Every structure is written in structure tokens, then in C-alpha cells.
Amino acid sequence: MVTDVFTFDGTTVSFNGVTALDRVSAGIPVGKLCVVAGSSGSGKSTLLRLCNRLEIPTSGRVMFHGTELSTLDPLSLRRKVGMVFQRPALFPGTVRENLLVAEPAASKATLAETLTHAELDGTFLDRAGDDLSGGEAQRVCLARTLICRPEVLLMDEPTSSLHPAASLALETTVRRLHTEQSVDIVWVTHDVTQIDRLAEHLLVLSRGRAVYSGDPDTNEAKLALETLTVEEES
Amino acid sequence: MGSGDVDALGLATSLILVAVALTVSLGQHLRLEKTLVWSVVRAFGQLIVMGFVLAWLLEPGRGIGFSWLWVAGMVVFAAWTVRSRAPEITGLFSIAILALTAATGVTMGVIFGLGVFPMEARAIVPLGGMMIGNSLGSTVVAARRVADELSDKRAEVEARLALGHSSRDAGRPYVRNAIRTALTPQIESTKAVGLVFLPGAMTGLILAGVDPIDAVLVQAAIMYLILGTVATTSVVIGIGSLRRLFTPDHRLKRLARKTT
Numbered sequence: 001m002v003t004d005v006f007t008f009d010g011t012t013v014s015f016n017g018v019t020a021l022d023r024v025s026a027g028i029p030v031g032k033l034c035v036v037a038g039s040s041g042s043g044k045s046t047l048l049r050l051c052n053r054l055e056i057p058t059s060g061r062v063m064f065h066g067t068e069l070s071t072l073d074p075l076s077l078r079r080k081v082g083m084v085f086q087r088p089a090l091f092p093g094t095v096r097e098n099l100l101v102a103e104p105a106a107s108k109a110t111l112a113e114t115l116t117h118a119e120l121d122g123t124f125l126d127r128a129g130d131d132l133s134g135g136e137a138q139r140v141c142l143a144r145t146l147i148c149r150p151e152v153l154l155m156d157e158p159t160s161s162l163h164p165a166a167s168l169a170l171e172t173t174v175r176r177l178h179t180e181q182s183v184d185i186v187w188v189t190h191d192v193t194q195i196d197r198l199a200e201h202l203l204v205l206s207r208g209r210a211v212y213s214g215d216p217d218t219n220e221a222k223l224a225l226e227t228l229t230v231e232e233e234s
Numbered sequence: 235m236g237s238g239d240v241d242a243l244g245l246a247t248s249l250i251l252v253a254v255a256l257t258v259s260l261g262q263h264l265r266l267e268k269t270l271v272w273s274v275v276r277a278f279g280q281l282i283v284m285g286f287v288l289a290w291l292l293e294p295g296r297g298i299g300f301s302w303l304w305v306a307g308m309v310v311f312a313a314w315t316v317r318s319r320a321p322e323i324t325g326l327f328s329i330a331i332l333a334l335t336a337a338t339g340v341t342m343g344v345i346f347g348l349g350v351f352p353m354e355a356r357a358i359v360p361l362g363g364m365m366i367g368n369s370l371g372s373t374v375v376a377a378r379r380v381a382d383e384l385s386d387k388r389a390e391v392e393a394r395l396a397l398g399h400s401s402r403d404a405g406r407p408y409v410r411n412a413i414r415t416a417l418t419p420q421i422e423s424t425k426a427v428g429l430v431f432l433p434g435a436m437t438g439l440i441l442a443g444v445d446p447i448d449a450v451l452v453q454a455a456i457m458y459l460i461l462g463t464v465a466t467t468s469v470v471i472g473i474g475s476l477r478r479l480f481t482p483d484h485r486l487k488r489l490a491r492k493t494t
Contacts, residue, residue, distance in 0.1 A: 053483065053484075054392060054395060054396065056485070074485075075398045075399075075484060079398040082396070082397075085396075089392075089393040091390060145396070148398060
């Protein structure tokens with residue numbers, strides 16, 4: 001029985017002569033909020049982009065529920081594996097228009113329900129994207145992803161441009177989606193305190209290699225995170 | 235001057251405004267002097283060569299195959315120019331060759347097929363030049379804008395892809411902007427024709443003694459064909475460029491920014 005949402009099997013990604021991921025072999029288990037941690041340039045965003053085929057491996061494989069990603073239709077895969085990017089990238093127009101780009105046939109009720117999941121109220125529908133704060137814009141991006149009803153949410157350092165209160169609020173929202181809606185989450189961060197708050201499973205990357213994968217509370221995990229802190233400081 | 239001849243003095247006089255532009259550039263530190271001088275010299279050289287070639291092509295008894303060969307050369311040069319202005323788009327040269335050949339071919343087919351002008355060297359070369367020359371600017375803008383839009387708005391494009399949009403759907407808003415920008419000058423000059431300027435073919439025909447109404451009808455036909463050619467080539471280049479900037483599995487390629 002397959003117990004991983006994503007499995008990386010000797011996965012290497014290189015571009016422009018730089019190796020972003022180097023023979024990574026690790027799994028992201030089903031049902032856990034998985035945090036992928038690493039310092040800048042460790043390859044964590046590349047690993048996340050592999051999961052919805054915005055990136056493909058140079059060598060090795062990536063599996064989604066045991067099926068090699070390269071055999072799956074990328075468009076339907078991306079509907080199942082939603083992604084929220086580091087910086088909110090809203091399309092021109094209102095929040096409603098943004099949601100309709102993702103799901104053109106969505107009813108008014110669906111739009112309102114989706115906003116609720118992202119903890120925004122219905123008054124946001126007619127707000128222009130340009131008028132939103134960073135935290136609100138990131139929530140709209142989350143709602144836009146959620147309207148496709150993804151099985152998995154890939155969160156690529158979604159709080160890096162938010163102030164602390166907005167960051168904590170977004171964490172709470174996503175954790176609720178995970179526990180109440182059973183959405184699998186892969187959350188990328190280099191913030192050690194965020195790892196403490198969120199991680200049910202931890203994957204640590206360093207210079208493109210997986211240096212730890214497993215329970216976040218073991219001594220080995222703590223050692224890997226200390227390495228990460230040292231890398232960040234240097 | 236009344237005969238249409240320009241002597242050396244007349245040519246030198248025509249450079250007075252270029253001298254004014256040079257003075258402005260120097261005074262305002264625009265650093266355009268080198269480009270201005272180079273463009274004047276280059277244009278003169280090109281026109282002189284063109285004059286000799288036309289004289290050779292128009293010699294009595296010369297086969298019109300040479301004129302068509304000259305038009306083919308224009309297509310290749312124009313396609314090469316488009317490619318060099320957006321080098322990050324792989325395969326752009328072949329798309330440009332295809333678009334320019336098809337559009338020019340259809341246009342020339344209409345002009346000669348309907349007997350607007352007789353199919354002879356004195357018509358083939360200048361008409362080919364008008365079609366290709368007008369298309370060149372728009373196709374360069376279309377290709378350049380598609381590459382710039384997709385590069386500058388990479389985050390937005392990838393957000394669309396991540397929502398399950400195909401590359402065609404994800405790139406559509408940006409290609410639409412690019413094509414619109416590329417076509418605007420041609421559309422505006424078509425709108426302004428007769429009010430702001432009198433186009434070359436019509437002016438030439440009137441100066442040659444053709445009835446103004448006949449000249450207007452010929453000009454209208456040419457103008458519509460130019461607009462059609464420019465629109466077709468720009469749309470083909472825009473959509474073709476879009477396809478080349480994505481992989482078959484709907485990923486946006488990494489684009490090296492144009493540095494020159």
C-alpha cells in the first residue's frame with residue numbers, strides 16, 4: 001500500500017549548469033502536514049515545483065500516490081495539487097474575477113464558500129486586487145487555489161512577505177484546512193519557529209540534498225535544523 | 235526639382251533637419267548622435283544599392299523571376315531581423331519565414347490576380363517591399379512583447395498554469411496585449427489616412443498623372459492588403475512565439491533576458 005503523497009526517487013534537477021536538487025530520495029506521507037525546510041538556495045522551492053510539474057527532474061523520478069508524475073496529465077494533476085506561491089500573484093481585476101479565472105463556472109454560493117475557507121468574508125468579492133493588503137492578497141490566492149478543490153496544497157513560503165500577525169493567521173487557516181478538510185499540505189519555509197508550530201513531518205534540505213526526513217521531534221531532526229540555522233547565519 | 239530629380243545640393247539640404255536633431259541630441263546629452271549618423275549613412279547606402287538593383291531588375295527583357303527572388307530575399311532578411319530582436323524565442327526565424335511568406339504570397343496573389351497592377355518587376359519589388367516592410371515593425375514588436383510580457387509576468391503566468399490552465403490559456407492575456415500593441419500603429423495610420431497623410435502609392439500615381447479617384451481606389455486596396463498582411467503576420471508571430479516559450483507539457487521555459 002502506498003503511504004506517500006509524493007515520493008522522490010534519486011531526483012536531480014539541474015538548470016543553467018546549477019544543480020538545484022541532487023539525488024533526493026524521500027517521501028511525503030499521506031495525512032501529515034509536511035514542512036520542507038532549508039536555507040536559501042537549498043532547493044526547497046524546486047522540490048515543491050516538481051510536485052505539480054512546473055519543474056521536471058533532470059534524472060530520477062517523482063511519484064504521486066505511487067504513480068510516476070511524468071505519466072500523468074499535467075493539467076489535471078495541477079487541479080489536484082494546488083500551489084500558493086511565495087509572493088501573491090493576483091490577476092488584474094476583482095477578487096471575484098480572480099476566483100472565476102480558476103473556476104469559470106463557479107456559482108455565487110461557491111465563491112462565498114471558498115472565501116470562507118480562506119477566512120475572508122463575502123464583501124471581498126468586489127474588491128480590486130490592487131486594494132488588498134499582502135495578507136489579504138495571499139488569502140485570495142489561497143481561495144483561488146481552493147476553488148479547484150485540490151487534494152494537496154503546496155505552500156511555497158507563503159508568509160515570507162507578510163507581517164507576523166498575518167503569518168500566524170494564515171498558518172491557522174491552513175492547519176484548519178488540513179484537519180477539517182483533510183487536505184494534505186506541503187509547506188516550504190526556512191523559519192525555524194514556523195517549523196515548530198506546523199510540522200507533523202519534516203524534510204530538511206541542504207545544498208540540494210535531503211539531509212533529514214521523518215518525525216520533527218527527534219534529536220536527528222533538531223540536529224538537521226541546527227545545520228539549517230548555521231547555514232542561514234553564514 | 236519639378237521633374238522629381240534631386241541633386242547633391244538638394245540631398246544635402248534634406249539633411250538640415252538631421253543636423254537639428256544632432257544638435258538637440260548633443261545639447262540634451264541624449265547620446266543619439268552615433269545612432270543618427272549611422273542610420274543616415276546606412277539608409278543612404280541601402281537606398282543606393284536598392285537603386286542599382288532596381289535599375290538592373292527593370293532592364294528590358296529581364297525575367298520577373300529575379301524580382302521574385304529579390305522579394306524572397308526581403309522575406310529572409312525581415313525574418314532574420316525579427317529573430318535577432320527576440321533571440322530567446324527558439325525557432326522564431328522559421329515562424330517568421332512562414333508568416334511573411336504566406337501573408338506576402340496571398341497579398342501579391344490578390345494584387346496581381348485581380349489585375350490591380352500588372353505583374354512586372356516595377357510592381358513586384360516595391361509592392362513586396364511595402365508588404366514586408368510594414369509587417370516587419372509589427373512582427374518585431376509582437377515577438378519582443380510576447381517574450382517581455384511572459385518574462386515580466388512570469389509569476390502570474392505560473393499561477394495560471396498552477397490552476398490547471400493550458401499554456402495557450404495561461405499565455406493568452408499576454409499575447410493579446412502584445413498583438414494589440416503591435417497592431418496599434420498600423421490601425422492608427424489606417425484611420426488617419428487621407429486626413430493626416432497621403433500614402434505613397436496614391437501620391438505616386440497622382441504625380442504620374444493618374445486620375446485621383448482611380449489612385450484612391452488603388453491606394454485603398456493596397457492599404458487594406460497591408461493592414462491584412464500586418465495583422466496576419468503579427469498574429470502568427472505572436473501565437474507562434476507563445477508556443478515556443480512553453481514546453482509541450484505546459485511549463486514556461488526559462489527566458490534569458492535580452493541584454494542589447
